Amino acid sequence: MGHHCCSKQKVKRGLWSPEEDEKLVTHITLHGHGSWSSIPKLAGLQRCGKSCRLRWINYLRPDLKRGTFTEEEERTIVEVHRILGNRWAQIAKHLPGRTDNEVKNFWNSCIKKKLLAQGFDPNTHNLLSSHQKKSKTNTSNASKTPNHHHHHRFLSNSSSLVFSSSDDLNQPQTSIIPNNNDIELQESTINFECSNNTANYAQIDYNNNNNNNNSGPFSAEFSTQFLASSTSMNMSDNSILLPNNNNNNNTEVSNLCGYVFDKTSIWSTTGGGMMEPPMQVLPQPQDEAIGGDQNFDAALLNMLSFNNYGFEDYPTNTNDTIIPSSGIMYDDMDQIAWLQGINNFHQSNSL
């Protein structure tokens, strides 16, 4: 089969020699790439334009980072992949100096295996069922040792949440998954354990019995970063009370934050001290959210004025609410509104 883009010429294939690289770099440095299809002739290369383009973009471009991926880059890839799937070019845009090809290769050769080893389906990011685990891990040489040191929160197509705790918790795996109608919990208090000064999460689905329009089935996620030992979370009406078990003082719980979301809205809660009643922040029916991070040092937001959820367009006016939470929010156009960590947010916002 010939190359339809340059079938008339004899075209070299395979790896590029240093001489070819030099020709291409020299030509593009002096003249820019212009039309890729004309490059081979102008640069004196027996390659097709497509091959030149690929070589430049993936290897010769001066702004490429190369080298091994950092842990932070890896985290970013996983987080963004969870939302976008195999859209490598989109994912690579979140990693300055990395190419889609590089990200794709890294995913296929490394991250995928890690996720499988941790018991997650790399396609859906959901926990694998036991029989899925068997069949998936049997087909790879991935480590069989699960990684206990990461939190994972996943949102499935049906808006179900899966909570996978770290081994800091006495209950190593807790999944509270709302069904289509959400789960109505019989009790309004959920107890869970966490160790001192360790960020942990609870995701709680509950029915709010308040009759106003803003009530209804919620899924809630709350951090308890500074709570020690056993914590209970009491929910009544729209408010959430979080007792601090260190001193039995319900009013001084620092850095507690989170957001509440049902299938149509996202509600923020303020951090610090007593939880405020949830405040609606994102009334877009198509929107979904993933949130919460063990750092709890982040994020925004007043989403009501946030039309296009891309970073570039994020409004930085003084009405924006910064809440000490973190996570990812995205709309049905797959635009990521915010990434975990206030530092990430600011970096992204300045792009």
Next chain:
DNA sequence: AAGACCTGCAACCGCTTCGTC
């Protein structure tokens, strides 16, 4: 030592999207 097997990654192929006329 050598062949088989594995792995990572550069490059390719074919399809889709974009831009121009």
Next chain:
DNA sequence: CGACGAAGCGGTTGCAGGTCT
């Protein structure tokens, strides 16, 4: 509009180098 070429994209291939047997 639609046609057409260019560019973009993602799945896949193939190869070099490493590891295993």
